[in-house]
Amino acid sequence: MSRKSWSPRSLAAQAMGKVDAVTKAVVPPIHVATTYIRDPDNGYSTGFVYGRPHNETTHEAESVLAMLEQAEAGALLFGSGSAAATAVFQALSPGDHVVASKVMYWALRNWLMTEATRWGLKVEFVETDDLAALQAAVKPGVTKLVWAETPSNPLWTITDIAAASEIAHRAGAKLAVDSTCASPVHTRPLTLGADIVMHSATKVLNGHSDVIAGALCAREDDAFWNRVKTIQKGQGGILGPFEAYLLMRGMRTLHVRQERQSASAMALAQRLSAHPLVARVLYPGLPQHPGHDIAARQMENGFGFMLSVQVTGGEAAAIATAAHVELYKRATSLGGVESLIEHRASIEGAGSPCPTDLLRLSTGIEDVDDLYADLDAALKAGHA
Template sequence: MHFDTLALRATHQPDSVTGVVVPPIYLSTTYARNESNELPANYLYTRPNNPNREALEKALATLEGGAIAMAFGSGQAATMTLFQALSPGDHVLLSTDAYYGTPALLEQVFHPWGLTYTRVDMRDLNAVRASIHENTRIIWCETPSNPMLDITDLQAVSQIAHEAGAICVCDNTWATPVLQRPFDFGCDVVMHSTTKYLNGHSDVLGGALIFKEDNEFAQRVKLLQGLSGAVPSPFDCWLISRGIKTLGVRVRAQSSTAQAIAEFLEGHSAVEKVHYPGLASHASHALVQQQMKGPGAMLSVQVKGGAEEAIRFIGKLNLFTRATSLGGVESLIEHRATAEGPNSITPKNLLRISVGLEYADDLIADLAQALA
């Protein structure tokens, strides 16, 4: 089936008793046993399981083509639980240009606990091979990366991971399964911040892990999910499931507008550099065409000058909201180094743009007047 059909079918679960087309929200934290002290539907307590979360997890596994999925209260909770499933003394190989919260978790939480990690440019396959340790358990990819939109060759890195006895994890938040399915290229685990495109309306915090195989490691993560309780509420699961229904049409429309904006900005005299995989000038443009069904709706732009010029520019915008996060229906722009804090390695003149569903010409006109 086409992705749009699959997304609708995966989240369409009519109630067999009442016939309601839209599933209800199961807010109960506990479930009654019958006269024989049995649980009629195998639900005991909402922390280990809930009908809304179960429905969302099944939909996520279907969309990514995986065997099992787990939903969490945030993307960081999902990432943290995956690392918790490792053992002290294990090693993680992480892309240099990864979401800043991921290395922050490794450095501030797991390094004192005994987990080691190395950061490497995932575009350099020789460097990836050279950075493998005997105790490497996870190679963590993020493609397109945040915020530089670097592209990782998932097929090649997955092969390197498997040769080393490690698993390959891909943060697929920016591409979404609409544009990229990492399991098709050998990855073992897909991570999502469901806060972003999957929900799509900037009103839910959530995360997910999807496993290609329901193996021992997946069950270890499943155990930790239930024990830690870092899970989304039934209402949050219901909202994310609702967002998935329109995921395909939203992402394709946003990507089309992002392409137009990137082309406009690349030709502007006040712009130093545009980072967008849909541009022929992008270093991995050919790989994008092989690995993705579209370049996505995220781009970064470096304006000429430094942080002061970049911040002055976004202060003149009218249609772009100056805010962190991404993937919603409204266009957002932020000075990324400010968001990441004093230890940021992001260029000081870089602005990250999440393209929404506004009319493309209106957004371009707004950028033009602010750059003028």
């Protein structure tokens, strides 16, 4: 059986099937060299010149991710998700118009509202799941980038990637998709028409809450993508070899983790929907979710590991519920093997689109009955 016929699950599990040439180890070694020997003719026949742009461990992790996302132009790893996301906007020119999701990762939204405008970017926020609103916001010949996060954090609205790409491309713009909370197990935006896909690889790609990393993947190796590559290497926003090694370790188990986590998230969403102390469950896998039909069309292997609940009793009850969990951990971030809970409105602060009665849940790999029992007890204690 040829390696070319292996499924993405098999390729990821074996890190593309690479075996160390020297030791025959099944786990690739960590390459830490910062410089490389020149050939006698003063060239670099290996292609490795200096450690900042050239590291084999990082390149191996990038190749695994590019395979998972079906990224023809390849993948780039960065020192954080924020570094990856901002590199895309930095590749634009002063005066360029950008349309971005109104509900998105709060740190990037704040950066777009402050820092991005300092060198002339014109940023407009819209509900990208509303195609009419997106169409109205995109200006032909003026808009250069549409940035959509789907599912959007923490309300889990769903943007139709194929339709959004058509709107962007008709206007001469590119579509970039933050797919952190979908992962390539559930959605591959490049196959649906997106030009760039971004991941906070800190989250589910790594899956063990021990790496800060970001990633970009591209469909076409064009001038814009080469500009992004120049920014990554020229500004030094690279990922170190130890972090790349841990990230590759995490991606080897991505499929089994995601299938378990998304199945548990679905079960929790269904059970919590009937809970008397829960006013509303936000999860695209539920038929009553406004974006369910689109999610069912563009997602596979489940609907992801993230959900939010709005509790009866308002903000005080929500915060009290989070205070009483035992199995869930009160912490920022998502996508790890441990389940996390967070009151997002108090984290995001003024201007947050997040309802004050909302708790964000990241589903780990624990027993789903234990997770439900923990939430049930916490909800009851929080409303006592």
